[in-house]
Amino acid sequence: MKTPSSQPRAIYYVVALQIWEYFSFYGMRALLILYLTNQLKYNDTHAYALFSAYCSLVYVTPILGGYLADKVLGNRMAVMLGALLMVIGHLVLGASEMSAAFLYLSLAIIVCGYGLFKSNVSCLLGELYEPTDPRRDGGFSLMYAAGNVGSIIAPIACGYVQEEYSWAMGFALAAVGMLAGLVIFLCGNRHFSHTAGVNKAVLCSKQFALPVWGWLLVLLLVSPVVIAVLFWQEWSVYALIVATLIGLAVLAKIYRQAQNQKQRKELGLIVVLTFFSLLFWAFAQQGGSSISLYIDRFVNRDIMGYEVPTAMFQSINGFAVMLCGVVLAWVVKEGVAGNRAVRIWGKYALGLGLMSAGFCILTFSARWSAAHGQSSMPLMVLGLAVMGFAELFIDPVAMAQITRIEIPGVTGVLTGIYMLLSGAIANYVAGVIADQTSQGAFDAAGAINYSINAYIDVFSQITWGALACVGMVLVIWLVQTMRIKKARRLALAS
Structure with a gap:
């Protein structure tokens, strides 16, 4: 029954x-x-x-x-x-x-x-x-x-x-x-x-x-x-340009149709969140491209005589998301007190901070490879796991905010625009970033030797780039907090 x-x-x-x-x-x-x-x-x-x-x-x-x-x-x-x-x-x-x-x-x-x-x-x-x-x-x-x-x-x-x-x-x-x-x-x-x-x-x-x-x-x-x-x-970039222009035109139309300042403010929050999500995923999508080739070329994958296939490392991300998601749901309870926007920016700062930490570990791994020929597998697993954990503080937060917007009949459209920018455009930018690692030189036998220094530079730049995003998010967070405190003081004074 x-x-x-x-x-x-x-x-x-x-x-x-x-x-x-x-x-x-x-x-x-x-x-x-x-x-x-x-x-x-x-x-x-x-x-x-x-x-x-x-x-x-x-x-x-x-x-x-x-x-x-x-x-x-x-x-x-x-x-x-x-x-x-x-x-x-x-x-x-x-x-x-x-x-x-x-x-x-x-x-x-x-x-x-x-x-x-x-x-x-x-x-x-x-x-x-x-x-x-x-x-x-x-x-x-x-x-x-x-x-x-x-x-x-x-x-x-x-x-x-x-x-x-x-x-x-x-x-x-x-x-x-x-x-x-x-x-x-x-x-x-x-x-x-x-x-x-x-x-x-x-x-x-x-x-x-x-x-x-x-x-x-x-x-x-x-x-x-x-x-x-x-x-x-x-020519795929031209298809992306057309799709993006259409998406931005639709977004502008929604903004013009907003009936009050509160709706415009909510829409503005979603736009800024989407911008940081785009940058986050441009960094995170290195996992399937430049990071995968780095593992294949410069990480010691031997376990008791068995060489772990490079493709298997792609499982670490999903495992980290699943395991940490369960732990997070059990440990963290969403409170109703306080300003929601402040909590949102706090989560984004944490997500971007974890992404920076993950690439900091990868940078250390690449430097170790430069010094010793190959890096250790546990170090690689740790970096990828930290990056996977970071995802829990980005997309779920943005999607929850989109579903809360009080403009009727636009949730599906905004979700599509968010996926276009944080998915399609972010993947294109990720390809541009990954291409910076494609430096190599041919040896006397005609084989190409890839430059570990190129990976060190790119991973390091992403570390600092994600950290700069954290700084920008913290500034927004601080401004929001100060506005709330000012509003409370004015309310008490009146």
Whole structure:
């Protein structure tokens, strides 16, 4: 017998799909930069450019995917199509050693699949609850925790398979994971009968001489080709510029439509938080690019004769987020006293401070490598864990503030703009930063020797850059505190 607090049966199929989607995405991501440099022999500059372009565009396409789900496909169909595209993309990626065309096309297919999947899986979960259902928050927490499980396991499994067998098998495992999630989801299809399906009336209606389903088919075939060309010609930055200009125009429109000073003040707070989040994630996303290559080249990964695959280090971040999140939820209780804005800036200062501390450890590690040839693995693990812990004080804080804004009907739009800037643009900036480590010289045998000094310089600059952000946040925090004290004195005086 079900109790009122039990979750709907359908949520467990969504959670299973989320676990395997994270497994697929983070398993492939852990291998990608290593595959580009070690197997395809791309130079660091080319590899960083393609990696950052890929990581940027996966945050842009969910805007179109969400629109298609709202108007035509429904969340359930969009999620299934997205999962299928990601399976195909990972399989094509395994064949990319034969031709660069397969590489660009595979990444483009994954980007399209991610666009249909990412935002719509959360919306599908939301459809399982009535608006006032108290189980909703627990359902989203369960899905978030499940995703972290997938991101922890994936780099270990895919990294091991790649090391023991081949790159193609590593990418194929990511595809198998996504396929497993899709099969499990389809097995529970009957539990989603009450959710919105495909809008058949719109799908069969004619628009510009073709039925809508025909245009969708054209879009499905043309989009991967267009995105592949963006990767091939390194034009993704232009797509980001267009998306950013549109996002900023929408943000300006929302600001003009704000009805009072309080709403404008809340919106201004979100804008400033987004700016610091952009910088934070530009630093944090070094984990999948420059830090990964640093580990591969300059960290002693030997444990009792077994060399730990570099890709496995990508699990540390997810493990730190999950473990520290549980500890934080148990230890810290959110109080109602005091000013909320002051608490927000305190958390951001702590998050940026931890990021600075993490890169300070990595700088020490790089200096150790310069002096002794290689750095120790425990030092690397510590630095990555501290950086993972820092994430808990950034995105959750910003997202909570966005959901509190009192301007009606803009929460989803502001969330999309936040993800565009802190995701897509931050990943592009991360690529620019990572490229500063791509210094090397050829020896007499023609092999390239990468400069450890370049890593020391970049890690050190990020340490000081994050610390400077902490300083700016503390100034804002101090100003807020002084304003509150002044307001209290005036209130007492009156």
